[in-house]
Amino acid sequence: MKKCSDLVFRYMRVDHLPQIWCPGCGNGILMRYVAAAIDDLKLEREKVVIVSGIGCSSRAAGYLDFNTIHTTHGRAIPFATGIKLARPELEVIVITGDGDCTAIGGNHLIHAARRNMELTVIVFNNNIYGMTGGQYSPTTPTGEYGTTAPYGNIDRQFDIPLLAAAAGASYTARGSAYHTQQTIKVIRDGIANPGFSLIDCLSPCPTYYGRKNKKGSAVDMMKYQRDHGITQTQWDKLSEEERKDKFIIGQLTKNDYPGYTAIYRQIIEKKRENTENKDRK
Amino acid sequence: MSRSVLMQGNEACVEGALAAGMRFFAGYPITPSTEIAEACAVRLPQVGGVFIQMEDEIAGLAAVIGASVAGKKAMTATSGPGFSLKQENIGYASLAEIPCVIVDVQRCGPSTGMPTSPAQGDLMQARWGTHGDHPVIAVSPSGVQEVYSLAIRCFNLSEKYRTPVIFLMDEIVGHMREGIVIPDPDSYEVINRPLSGVSGINKTCFHVDPGEWVPRMAPFGDGERYNITGLIHDESGFPTNDHDTARKLMERLFQKISCNYDDIVQVENDMMEDAEIAVVCFGGTARAAKEAIREARSHGIRAGMFRPVTVWPFPEKELRGWIPQLKKIIMAEHNAGQMLREVQRVTEGRLPISFIGKIDGTLIRPDEILQKINEANNEKMQ
The missing domain is CATH 3.40.50.920 (Rossmann fold)
Structure with missing residues (x-):
């Protein structure tokens, strides 16, 4: 594996560092995993596009040295859809957050998954709206606190990979800031998967989510990820009760359904030919 | 060679846009603009372009901006309720200077109103619909022939000034059928966005050369690496809170339209x-x-x-x-x-x-x- 500093100097815009994230935030770690996965795949830098929405996570686009676009809140996926359809040869990666992707952008998520659009969506999931100061998000667990859930959150949580898989994503996985090798691998596999890939990446937010919910220090929150993230094999052996506070790290679902632009390309080839034939007659 | 055809306004909009080089359309069905999406679905693959029906109006314009960033001339079409939904991304395209054309075939409002009845109630929304101060170009046709020629003009203005252009149609012209002349392609001008030609990192991707009004653009994937944002940005394309930089950017955005008034404004007397x-x-x-x-x-x-x-x-x-x-x-x-x-x-x-x-x-x-x-x-x- 490459040293962290190698990845920073190679793939990040060092004149824009240090980044704006709080001490202890998982986003910087996850951003490095994205760079490591791209490095492993030896992608041509000019052919990689990073699209982000709005929120803490979405500042990642500005630090990564590729074609980058920081879009409107919730809309990273449809912006990315336009880019991919216009130039299918580009590797289009969306970096988004739990609020950006599943609240304001939830409709776009399920429809891009349904189309199996050839995008890789990496969710920096910190269970809270961090940029605006700690409001509950669609992934804040029931009963926990946010500035807008002062009496405890009564909403239920989205399981983002489950949602994406149900909608039609051809690859879903989960990683975390703690699980370095496993997370780099699922990001790599997600990018390599030709269809729609969704990688839920758990990111500790000690400043808001952690403080509001007495989760301890940044280190404590990383330890939580270590102690509660398990493999699919381990998961399969656990009872329903034992699974309650656990989550699977690694690939969750995969299928070979063809990607949208690949199918659309066939329509173009067929219709272009038909029109040309008609012109000849 | 020019040729005469009987055509509906909405169809003429698509044919004019294709003549201007449109190769991408993303939208959502809405009366009375739906024929534009339908015609794009038929016509775009025939010329190697792409049509997609998105999940909502907001996504329609988002995908259009994405396609434009990747180098395609792109358009969306809608009517009142959808035009309201697109406003945030119109502001994005305005600040990030992404060329695109938004067609609004106006219908009776407010709210769902009378979807099949004509109105012109989106005039002020076309000007002031998105939040914040911003310049805008909006063009309004009075007949099918003009729909065709002005669709070309909308793309030309959009590409030249790197700005969203609103094609403010109404149900009258959208659904009207008239005999029109499809002009010979040599008889009209087609303008393409100024390109930067830089490869590798471009740290001055939003710099404007002397004598020009807009930064030269680089389609994603052509070899230049840079950042686009809807935040106020400096010449490098990165966010800034510097008030001098913000003022200069906003002044230029306004001036690229106001100083080219004579090129942009057309009237019929x-x-x-x-x-x-x-x-x-x-x-x-x-x-x-x-x-x-x-x-x-x-x-x-x-x-x-x-x-x-x-x-x-x-x-x-x-x-x-x-x-x-x-x-x-x-x-x-x-x-x-x-x-x-x-x-x-x-x-x-x-x-x-x-x-x-x-x-x-x-x-x-x-x-x-x-x-x-x-x-x-x-x-x-x-």
């Missing part, structure tokens, strides 16, 4: 040379106005029609030029007085203005305009 009474209107309302002034002329009344083709920026210089010879203005529009406010602003009380505005989904008839012309003529005699 019909029998205005000796007119004492001017009917001011835009879009499909011009059909009734033209008939009314012809009828008035046949009775010896010196009536003319002044029509902003470019509705934003508002053609104030052109309208102001007619004031000294006019006795009265009749403002006719299918809304409660949106262009009327502009006309009042420009004329500064120097002329009486009578107003015909309809917001019930019916059309303004030629005889209603003629009646106002006759009244104005009688007042003049007294």
Whole structure:
């Protein structure tokens, strides 16, 4: 594996560092995993596009040295859809957050998954709206606190990979800031998967989510990820009760359904030919 | 070679856009603009382009901006409710300077209103719909032939000034069928965005060269690496809170439109040379106005029609030029007085203005305009 500093100097815009994230935030770690996965795949830098929405996570686009676009809140996926359809040869990666992707952008998520659009969506999931100061998000667990859930959150949580898989994503996985090798691998596999890939990446937010919910220090929150993230094999052996506070790290679902632009390309080839034939007659 | 065809306004919009080089459309079905999406779905793959029906109106414009960033000329089409939903991304395209065309085939509002009835109630929304101060170009056609030629013009303005352009159609022209001439491709100009040609990192991707109004653009994937954001940004394309940088950026965004007013603004003057009474209107309302002034002329009344083709920026210089010879203005529009406010602003009380505005989904008839012309003529005699 490459040293962290190698990845920073190679793939990040060092004149824009240090980044704006709080001490202890998982986003910087996850951003490095994205760079490591791209490095492993030896992608041509000019052919990689990073699209982000709005929120803490979405500042990642500005630090990564590729074609980058920081879009409107919730809309990273449809912006990315336009880019991919216009130039299918580009590797289009969306970096988004739990609020950006599943609240304001939830409709776009399920429809891009349904189309199996050839995008890789990496969710920096910190269970809270961090940029605006700690409001509950669609992934804040029931009963926990946010500035807008002062009496405890009564909403239920989205399981983002489950949602994406149900909608039609051809690859879903989960990683975390703690699980370095496993997370780099699922990001790599997600990018390599030709269809729609969704990688839920758990990111500790000690400043808001952690403080509001007495989760301890940044280190404590990383330890939580270590102690509660398990493999699919381990998961399969656990009872329903034992699974309650656990989550699977690694690939969750995969299928070979063809990607949208690949199918659309066939329509173009067929219709272009038909029109040309008609012109000849 | 030019050729004659019978065509619906919405279809002509698509054919004009294709002639301008449109190769991407993303949208959402909405009456009375749906034929534009339908025609794009048929036509784009035939020319190697891409059509996609998105999950909602917001996504339609988001995908269009994405495709434009990747180098395609891109368009979306909608009507009132969808136009409201697109406003945030119109602001994005305005600040990030991404060329794109947004067609709004206006219908009766507010809210769901009367989807199949004509109206022109989105005039002010086209100007002020997105939040924050921003310049805008909006163009409004009065017939099918003009839909075709102005669709080309919308793309040209959008590419030249790196700005979203709003093609403000209405149900009248959208659903009207007329015989039109599809012009020979050599007979009109097609403008493409200025390209940077930089490869590798570009740290001055939003720098404007001397003598130019907009930064040169690099399609994603062509070899240049840079950042685009909807935050106020400096020449490097990165966010800044520096007030001097913010002021300079905003000044340039306004000036690229205001300093090129003569290139952007077009009007139609019909029998205005000796007119004492001017009917001011835009879009499909011009059909009734033209008939009314012809009828008035046949009775010896010196009536003319002044029509902003470019509705934003508002053609104030052109309208102001007619004031000294006019006795009265009749403002006719299918809304409660949106262009009327502009006309009042420009004329500064120097002329009486009578107003015909309809917001019930019916059309303004030629005889209603003629009646106002006759009244104005009688007042003049007294």
